[in-house]
Amino acid sequence: MYVVNIADTYNLKDTKEAAQKFMRENFIEFSEMEQFLKLTYEQISEFLTDDSLQLPSELTAFQIAIKWLDFDEKRLKYAPDLLCNIRFGTISPQDLVSHVQIVPRMMQDAECHRLLVDAMNYHLLPFQQNILQSRRTKVRGGQRVLLTVGGRPALTEKSLSKDILYRDEDSVWNKLTEMPAKSFNQCVAVLDGFLYVAGGEDQNDARNQAKH
Known part of the structure; x- marks a missing residue:
């Protein structure tokens, strides 16, 4: 000072x-x-x-x-x-x-x-x-981060995730929050500071759609 x-x-x-x-x-x-x-x-x-x-x-x-x-x-x-x-x-x-x-x-x-x-x-x-x-x-910081929303931890795995993760400046993935249900192939959008997740599948069968 x-x-x-x-x-x-x-x-x-x-x-x-x-x-x-x-x-x-x-x-x-x-x-x-x-x-x-x-x-x-x-x-x-x-x-x-x-x-x-x-x-x-x-x-x-x-x-x-x-x-x-x-x-x-x-x-x-x-x-x-x-x-x-x-x-x-x-x-x-x-x-x-x-x-x-x-x-x-x-x-x-x-x-x-x-x-x-x-x-x-x-x-x-x-x-x-x-x-x-x-x-x-309004959240402070103004930092731009990469998010992952649900999905499979790996392409070879059948288990799904409902976690929403972000990668910090040290390239470490941290849990931010989680969705109500596990899903993948969902649509994700950011609007006015809010993250919207719509649709998605709860398993390999595309007819079983997760609801968010």
């Missing part, structure tokens, strides 16, 4: 952007440094609004925001506005209950509580999520 402040003082735009990019890509490590707690509201808000912020989950973003708020009671007035930058809709219902709801501020402050309720309602209406999109439901 020291480099960012110096670059800002002397109007070194490229240097400032490079330093901020490094901080976004290493935000967890930065959040553990003393300098993080000295960020102004405007500075931390700028980080939390950034779509390219590199974090393992949005729950981590929430915990980092709470850490900054709790450092100084004078910052509590910023809580509703700062937490509006958290994509609560991308936090799982289990984590909302186990890690977000237990934070007193999320239940006691009306505006913060509304953010929690909106996220829970979003998860309660899975078939309406495509029309309930907002900034708080």
Whole structure:
């Protein structure tokens, strides 16, 4: 952050952007440094609004925001506005209950509580999520990854899979989620950030179509 402040003082735009990019890509490590707690509201808000912020989950973003708020009671007035930058809709219902709801501020402050309720309602209406999109439901990162959807683990195998996998930057395949049923030869499309899977076969007989 020291480099960012110096670059800002002397109007070194490229240097400032490079330093901020490094901080976004290493935000967890930065959040553990003393300098993080000295960020102004405007500075931390700028980080939390950034779509390219590199974090393992949005729950981590929430915990980092709470850490900054709790450092100084004078910052509590910023809580509703700062937490509006958290994509609560991308936090799982289990984590909302186990890690977000237990934070007193999320239940006691009306505006913060509304953010929690909106996220829970979003998860309660899975078939309406495509029309309930907002900034708080947008996944961070912007990384392009390769997905596999169901199918056979190998052409020589008869067993099918219902797993949806993605390949990370280290070329390792990780499970993202799974379909309701095993299938292959399905149609897959991405539209407005949603993955749609239609049709497919549940075995070699094409007459047995899996329904998704």
